[in-house]
Amino acid sequence: MTKPHNRLLTRIAEALERIAPPAPEPVDWLACPAYVWTGHGARGVDRLEAPSLDHMRGIDLPKAAVVDNVMRLASGAAAHDMLLWGSRGMGKSAVLRAAVNAANAVHPGRIALVQALPDATLPLLFGQLRTVPRQFLVFLDDLGFDTGDTEGARLLRSWLEGGVEARPANVRLAVTSNRRAIVERHMAEQDDPINPRDVVDDRLALADRFGLSLGFHACSQDDYLAIIEGYCAAMDLAFTPGDALEWSRRRGGRSGRVAWQYVTELAGRAGKQLD
Template sequence: MTQDARLADLLERIASALERLAPPPMPTLDLAQADAFVFEAASGRLRPVPRVAAVPLELLCGIDRVADILLDNTRRFARGLPANNALLWGARGMGKSSLVKAVHATVAREVAQPPALIEIHREEIDHLPRLLHLLARQERRCLLFCDDLSFDAGETSYKSLKAVLEGGLEGRPPNVLFYATSNRRHLMPRQMIENERSTAIHPGEAVEEKVS
């Protein structure tokens, strides 16, 4: 084997090794496949949901005021108008998740290009920045949904959630809205706040950071 051939073989092996070390390419999203998806953090892909387990909005009783507010907010978002992120909190079984799915189904029947409903699991909320980065390049509007959102002691993913939605440099993409449900109003257990109050040098500042 000549010197040039050995050099070419060496370069080919180096290139192959670099390809194995390189991160996998970002998945290609096709939001036209369905109106609802589930985000799978391990693969970074959106799994289409052919049929959403939703009940008609008119069957949800006793939450008319909240339903009207959320429906109006979602309609505004679907039409390209300013809209707000929303947290639905209350006791288990009050229809919070059912309301989100029912509102999305109602709006999907009203507009020609409905927003895609994308569920992200609570355990994968720290992957939210990556998901938002993928969705920011899409033309279709996307309604992110996280069911039963809360944070236990020792978790820090709430900081990335807050930064991405409100305080980060990029912020929330204009084509994305975030809805979450929770059994807690402040998303974190009381003992986390009490621990900060008892151990922090400036307890007031530490508590304010967590509550915010």
């Protein structure tokens, strides 16, 4: 006869099994052009949405550098980790997605973009990707560390250069940030009497770990109009510079994102749908 306390333990164990989350499904790292890392598994993205590279104007130099580096990675050649920094809305993440699409057009299925967070689960992702016969660009979007967050910056330096949990040979990191130093700095640090240069250098050292550090600067009026012209030409939309500039004034600035929002407005006015 089963003892009462054994029956109770059995019921508790069965209840825990019912409420426990199911084990994550195995990830097919060869099936999709992009993935989102959830911390314990990944979700495949069947189609990587990105504008055409030809339509992305006003960022010609950094765009060319990103495309060339991603193409190298897809081909199996030596490639850099990348830091894309600068003004908001200037296409930092969009150009990464577009570059991966362009690389897969030349080298079908050879590279995938993996969006992740810079947390303690990133080494688990590296462990899964290490044995996959494919190249990966791990994408950390809009990264920034607060002044007191030394652990996050230290981990990122370790992942980039030779730490025990460094990213594997078939993986490169692409980080976007609004500031080059990534870690927030204050002018007061330069007046610190205790090793002031060391404080500043330590915060800049993280940016120096990237083989490519590319600035995406606020666009001029001419660049802003050129971006709109590129989109409108591809979509057969008409616009006037005065209307486009008025839109930017109402939005409080000029950027690639503001230009795209204006193009969306034009398409809506014309009764057209954007792909």
